[in-house]
Amino acid sequence: MKRALNILFRAVAAIAVIGTLVPLLPAEVWYVRMFDFPRVQLFFMAVISLVMLNALGFKHRRRDKAELLILAATVIYQAVNIYPYTALAPVQTIKSERDPSDTTHLSILVSNVLMSNRAYDKLIGAIESYKPDVLLALETDSAWQEALREVTDAYPYRVEVPLANTYGMHLYSKLPLRQKKVSYILDNDIPSIKTYMQLRSGAWIEFRGVHPKPPVPTEEKSSSKRDAEIIIVGKEVVDSKYPVIVAGDFNDVAWSPTTKLFQEVSRLLDPRIGRGFYSTYHAQYPIFRWPLDHIFHSTHFKLVELQRLDNINSDHFPIYVQLSYEPDEKYEQVAPAPDEDTHEEAKETIEEGVEEALEEGKKPDTLTTK
Structure with missing residues (x-):
């Protein structure tokens, strides 16, 4: 023995x-x-x-x-x-001390629904319970769009991209949106969303929704395009004149080199740091579980609440965050800083992804490698 x-x-x-x-x-x-x-x-x-x-x-x-x-x-x-x-580490996003009813608060629910999942009532129940200001639903087709109508009618501002390829994306907001744009960054059939959102305080912020393909044999043989799309978004938002939130299923874990590079490039904070894994995938197999769904934000925001929600019959758990817009205190938080290799790594990552997209005959929205 x-x-x-x-x-x-x-x-x-x-x-x-x-x-x-x-x-x-x-x-x-x-x-x-x-x-x-x-x-x-x-x-x-x-x-x-x-x-x-x-x-x-x-x-x-x-x-x-x-x-x-x-x-x-x-x-x-x-x-x-x-x-x-882990809870042993210092937090990256500071806890807000403002009144929960403050008009600067913003709540977001992100859910990869699993397109074949037809237990619509479970996600509907979560939306009714948490009443998020913003809902970002991923892997949504026309059937999901119709099924969610009973709750999304309460969201007058929206960007709906129903697709049958498991990369549909629906953004619903109770807050006004402007300049709504759907981009296909490196794949003709993989959308991402860019828009500007007005908080109840009157301030405008930039919101990005992303869902690149994962590096698995049935999707992509390499991570080049996934990595490039993530870094392209990071390079775009770092130059934004507005506070920024980037959310979605990155198909990449929080501790990967690419996600770390994204944070260095974008200067965005991760509210999980110092609090826990908040692993969202795989919902059905606890032993194979890691954090794939992310909500990053600029230093203009502090954290009110962060939760991984109950199983909705998808392979992903939904994740819910409530942030407080506190730009007057943004210097209290330290943004991830690029080092001397960050620019070159980002450039090479984007070049490799764009090159692979072109080799596949794709016509990406972005051909910049600056």
């Missing part, structure tokens, strides 16, 4: 170590980039195997000591990556 357990936990250790090393490769192919996702799982695999192999008795050979050292390094490396998304 002891020998069998030793073999088992050596195998677990090997998976944890390999899974940690693979994403360090400078490659965008899906079978490399997929290892950006399960860092929490790899951390616990490394911790468990380290504890169990010690309990089972390491021999004092060089090989065993090397294995112990490599496993310990794996635990530390993964811990460093996930640490910002």
Whole structure:
């Protein structure tokens, strides 16, 4: 039995170590980039195997000591990556102390509904319970658009893009919208939304809704276009004259190099940092769960409330945030700062994505690589 357990936990250790090393490769192919996702799982695999192999008795050979050292390094490396998304880390978005009824408050509900999901009543129930000012629904087709009408009639401002390819996008707002634009940044059939939204205080903000394709064999063989679309949005919003919110299913985890680069480029804050993972995918399989749905914002906002909502029969949990617009206190929060390599990394990421799009015969809205 002891020998069998030793073999088992050596195998677990090997998976944890390999899974940690693979994403360090400078490659965008899906079978490399997929290892950006399960860092929490790899951390616990490394911790468990380290504890169990010690309990089972390491021999004092060089090989065993090397294995112990490599496993310990794996635990530390993964811990460093996930640490910002634990309650042990300092928060990035400060908690607002203003009155909850303040006219500067803005609530947003983001939900990837899973197009084939027909349990419309579950999302409708969440909308009725939380009454968000803004609803961003993803993977929505014409059937979802019609089914949600009983609640979305309360939202007079909207951008509706029903699609049957699982990349439909619907934005509903109780707040006035202007300059509504649907862009197809790097794919002719993958929309993103750009608009300006007026808060009850009268201030205008820029809102972006995104949902790039994931790097999986059935969608994209590499992460190049996903990464490029995310960074293109980041480069656009950093120059905005308005406060900014970017929300959606990034099909990328919060701790990935691309999302970190996005934050450096955009100078936007992540309200999860210092509070928890708020993992939204996969809703049906707890062991395979990570944060894919994001709401980033400029330093003009502080946090009132952040929640992952109940399962709506989708593969994603909805996520709900309430922010407070406090531009007079924006210097209290520190935006992620670009380093000396940020500009070059962003440029290369965009160039690779645009090149791949052109090779596929796509006509992207953006051909800029500046």
